[in-house]
Amino acid sequence: MTTTVAAPLSVRVPGGTFRDDFRAAKIVWRRELIRFSRNRIRIVTSLMQPVLFLFVLGSGLGGITRGVTGRLNFKTFMFPGVLAMAVLFTAIFSAISIVWDREFGFMREMLVAPVRRSSIVIGKCLGGATVATGQGIVMLLLAGAVGVPYNVALFAILIGELMLIAIALTSFGVMAAARMTQVESFQVVMQFFVLPMFFLSGAFFPLTNIPTWLRTLTVIDPLSYGVDPMRRAVFARLHNVSPATMRTLAPGMHWDGWRVPTLLELGIVFGIGVLMISIAIMQFQKAE
Amino acid sequence: MVVSPILRPPPGPVATADFSAPEPVVHAVEVRDLVKRYGDFEAVRGVAFDVGEGETFGFLGPNGAGKSTTIRMLCTLVEPTAGSARVAGYDVVAGRAAVRQNIGLVFQDTTLDDYLTAEENLRFHAELYGMPKAIIPERLQAVMEMVGLWERRKSLVRTFSGGMKRRLEIGRGLLHAPRVLFLDEPTVGLDPQTRSSIWAYINELKKRERITIFLTTHYMDEAEYCDRIAIMNAGEIVVLDTPEALKASVGRDRVVIQTADDDAAMRALQDRFDIRSAIHEGHVTFSVPGGEEFVPVLFAELGVPIKSVSVARPSLDDVFMSYTGTTIRDAESSASERLRANPMARARR
Numbered sequence: 001m002t003t004t005v006a007a008p009l010s011v012r013v014p015g016g017t018f019r020d021d022f023r024a025a026k027i028v029w030r031r032e033l034i035r036f037s038r039n040r041i042r043i044v045t046s047l048m049q050p051v052l053f054l055f056v057l058g059s060g061l062g063g064i065t066r067g068v069t070g071r072l073n074f075k076t077f078m079f080p081g082v083l084a085m086a087v088l089f090t091a092i093f094s095a096i097s098i099v100w101d102r103e104f105g106f107m108r109e110m111l112v113a114p115v116r117r118s119s120i121v122i123g124k125c126l127g128g129a130t131v132a133t134g135q136g137i138v139m140l141l142l143a144g145a146v147g148v149p150y151n152v153a154l155f156a157i158l159i160g161e162l163m164l165i166a167i168a169l170t171s172f173g174v175m176a177a178a179r180m181t182q183v184e185s186f187q188v189v190m191q192f193f194v195l196p197m198f199f200l201s202g203a204f205f206p207l208t209n210i211p212t213w214l215r216t217l218t219v220i221d222p223l224s225y226g227v228d229p230m231r232r233a234v235f236a237r238l239h240n241v242s243p244a245t246m247r248t249l250a251p252g253m254h255w256d257g258w259r260v261p262t263l264l265e266l267g268i269v270f271g272i273g274v275l276m277i278s279i280a281i282m283q284f285q286k287a288e
Numbered sequence: 289m290v291v292s293p294i295l296r297p298p299p300g301p302v303a304t305a306d307f308s309a310p311e312p313v314v315h316a317v318e319v320r321d322l323v324k325r326y327g328d329f330e331a332v333r334g335v336a337f338d339v340g341e342g343e344t345f346g347f348l349g350p351n352g353a354g355k356s357t358t359i360r361m362l363c364t365l366v367e368p369t370a371g372s373a374r375v376a377g378y379d380v381v382a383g384r385a386a387v388r389q390n391i392g393l394v395f396q397d398t399t400l401d402d403y404l405t406a407e408e409n410l411r412f413h414a415e416l417y418g419m420p421k422a423i424i425p426e427r428l429q430a431v432m433e434m435v436g437l438w439e440r441r442k443s444l445v446r447t448f449s450g451g452m453k454r455r456l457e458i459g460r461g462l463l464h465a466p467r468v469l470f471l472d473e474p475t476v477g478l479d480p481q482t483r484s485s486i487w488a489y490i491n492e493l494k495k496r497e498r499i500t501i502f503l504t505t506h507y508m509d510e511a512e513y514c515d516r517i518a519i520m521n522a523g524e525i526v527v528l529d530t531p532e533a534l535k536a537s538v539g540r541d542r543v544v545i546q547t548a549d550d551d552a553a554m555r556a557l558q559d560r561f562d563i564r565s566a567i568h569e570g571h572v573t574f575s576v577p578g579g580e581e582f583v584p585v586l587f588a589e590l591g592v593p594i595k596s597v598s599v600a601r602p603s604l605d606d607v608f609m610s611y612t613g614t615t616i617r618d619a620e621s622s623a624s625e626r627l628r629a630n631p632m633a634r635a636r637r
Contacts, residue, residue: 020418027415035403105399112365113416114388 024115025123032094032127043135046093050086050139054078054146057204068248071240075146077249080230081203083158084223087136087166088198092190094128095173099186117284121174125277128170129163136162148234157233164269165226171276178283201227206249219255222272225265228253232262316341316468316500317362321371324357331357333523334371339500339516341467346514347504348604354523355504356396359472362502363393376467389417392461392469396476398453402446406437406456409445410463417464427463434496435459435489451482455489462493471503475510487513508604517604519611526611531604538602538610541579544571545586546595553592560589575606 036042054075062074069077101107110120140158144150173190180186200214201223207215218224231250235241241249253260260268317339324332332354339345347355360366362375364384373380376390400409407428414424432438435455445453454474461469474490475483487510494501503514511517511531518528527534547553550572557563557574565574576582579599587594609615 023418024416027412031401031404031408031412034408035401038403101401104402105395105397106401107399108395109399109401109413110416112363112388112393113413114385114418115416 021116021119024113024119025126028110028120028123029127029130032097032124032131035097036094036131042093046090046135047086047138049089050082051142053085053204054082054139054142058082058146068245070242070245072238072245072249073147076148076234076238077206077231078204079143079146079148080158080234081201081227083136083139083162083230084165084201084203084227085198086139087132087162088169088194088223090135091128091132091166091169092173092194094131094170095177096183096186097128098124098174098177099180099183102181103183111284118281121281121284122277125167125171125174125280128173129166132166132170133159133163136166147238149237151237154233154237158230161226161230161233161266164266164273165223168222168226168269168273168276171273171280175276175280175283178280197221197223200224202231203227206251207253208248208251219253222269224253225260225268229262229265315339315374316343316376317345317502318374319358319362319371320373322358322361322368322373323370324354324361324366325369330523332361335518335520335525336371337518337525337528339468339502341500342498344494344501344503344513344515346511346517347502347520348506348508348511348517348608349504349520350506353520355520356472358520359470359502359504363391363470364388389464390467392464392466394454394457394461394469394471394474396473398457400445400453400457400460403444405442405444406432406448407441409456410460413460413463419464427465431459431462434462434493449482450478451485454478454482454486458486458489458493462497462499465497466499468500468502471501473504473506475505475507483507483510508608511604519608521608521612527607534604534607535602538575538606540575540577540602540606540610542573542575542600542602542606543579543582543586544568544573544598544600546571546597547590548593548595553590553594556590556592560591575602 058075058078062069065074098107101110111117113120137159140155140162143155148154172193176189176193177186180189196217200218200221202218203223207218207224210218228250232252235246235250253265315338317337319335319337321334321336322332323330323334335354335358347358349355357366361368362373362380364380364387367381375387378386378390380387401412404412410428410432411424414428419427429438432441435458437452437456437459440448440452445456448456458469458471458474461471471490475486478486490501491513493499503510505511514531516528516530517534519526519534527537529537545553550567553572554565554567557565557572561576563574563576565572567573583597583599586597605615
């Protein structure tokens with residue numbers, strides 16, 4: 001035999017050990033970050049939208065809402081909603097990459113690997129969620145500009161909540177993209193879900209004086225349970241909010257008159273994330 | 289050569305399943321009566337063969353002959369309807385993960401991430417295949433040098449030409465030191481020059497690493513590089529042997545003549561020599577045993593002026609023709625009809 005390129009490797013047979021799956025998830029996660037960091041246009045454009053909403057729409061509406069918000073800046077009210085928005089669009093966009101991967105063949109490289117599909121799906125979801133949370137954090141840095149204090153505890157809470165929302169939303173996107181072969185169809189489906197989900201979440205208007213049908217829809221919108229805790233965390237650290245304003249602008253989520261506790265709200269978001277990832281994993285197990 | 293003391297039985301519950309544990313490896317690939325059906329359509333109709341360690345084995349046949357379906361069953365991407373197959377000693381159904389760990393795959397379509405660098409693509413693969421961290425840098429450099437892309441390791445793959453991408457994929461397929469490398473139409477869609485350079489790399493690889501190569505192709509000239517060839521047509525293996533033996537088995541040389549009157553020449557061939565001929569690429573073509581001895585006879589007795597003569601040893605085209613009764617090109621069009629009649633099979637192809 002002639003010279004070999006390298007000493008013979010000891011070929012390990014993966015039994016799907018936790019370590020193998022963890023490594024696989026980690027490299028899939030890292031690829032998402034590398035790809036995102038290479039795409040500068042995407043970084044900028046996905047921040048454009050929330051910035052536009054916050055400063056243009058927020059300033060514009062602020063003029064006519066002063067009667068309700070009192071001394072509170074309308075932009076301050078919108079801020080948590082805009083954070084959710086930044087996360088929402090980045091998370092969903094990350095999931096599109098699954099469809100691209102399939103179209104350009106890279107998906108196959110992942111699907112033929114000797115690792116569990118679940119580790120690939122989890123890596124993908126966490127990768128998208130990390131990127132989305134990162135975008136949320138960039139928006140968070142604008143807090144001072146809209147009258148939200150730079151408070152360490154507040155930031156820690158908000159970042160944690162953003163992460164939860166990001167995981168749930170990316171998983172939802174990945175689940176929807178799991179069996180799709182065309183980017184166009186993914187975009188259509190997302191238009192169908194994402195915009196309603198966003199408008200119904202109370203990101204831009206308080207869910208107080210709204211008709212019953214609309215209230216019903218906001219209650220079944222999972223994003224509502226993500227926006228509300230963030231808003232109340234912000235309001236809790238403001239000094240110029242009267243209890244009356246608080247009741248109007250951050251009434252909390254109610255089920256038949258019962259205020260849903262914050263922990264339960266977060267639990268709902270988390271639960272939806274877990275459910276979505278599970279469905280996505282099942283979808284991928286069937287593929288190919 | 290005694291192979292693979294390095295193989296360990298898989299840990300965990302998989303190890304308790306008898307049939308997934310490696311048996312003493314005699315063959316790199318063992319296939320027994322493998323069948324794949326899509327509905328009523330039988331894409332692979334019971335094929336059986338063995339591929340030895342270190343052998344380069346080729347599947348030759350038109351598109352739609354069942355080559356890709358067979359290779360996909362061997363790579364654990366598609367489950368067989370019936371029959372069994374072992375690759376690197378593991379059953380393709382029961383020992384799926386073990387098979388995957390021990391094979392390298394290069395598909396017809398590229399499966400690289402264009403937005404990563406060449407090196408990042410390989411690193412991704414190394415991590416996904418659980419390669420020990422310590423050996424990754426060395427091995428990565430070795431395969432990248434072998435496919436001549438070490439200098440370009442920091443370049444994004446999207447800046448690569450089709451041939452470079454294919455080379456990178458071959459390098460990636462080898463990275464985790466697989467025992468069997470599957471190449472499904474490794475040069476399809478590449479220009480002739482790039483095709484031959486890819487083959488130069490594959491031949492170089494055969495010299496350097498002891499590896500079994502299993503490839504499919506519908507290019508006759510590429511099949512010549514194989515140690516053994518299985519000719520596949522309509523889901524079955526028609527014949528399996530070395531290229532030389534296959535060509536010898538045809539036993540006839542191909543004679544191409546240009547004449548003043550082709551119709552008269554063809555009639556004369558039929559009447560005087562009892563030889564059936566056909567117009568092939570504008571020239572009268574026929575095959576006879578001992579072509580070179582036949583040429584003087586032809587000049588003396590044909591009775592039609594001859595402008596030129598060429599005699600060729602049988603090619604694999606002739607082999608294909610003699611075993612299937614059709615040219616590979618015609619077989620391809622009838623295969624695509626077969627698929628058209630079965631849209632489901634086509635969709636899954």
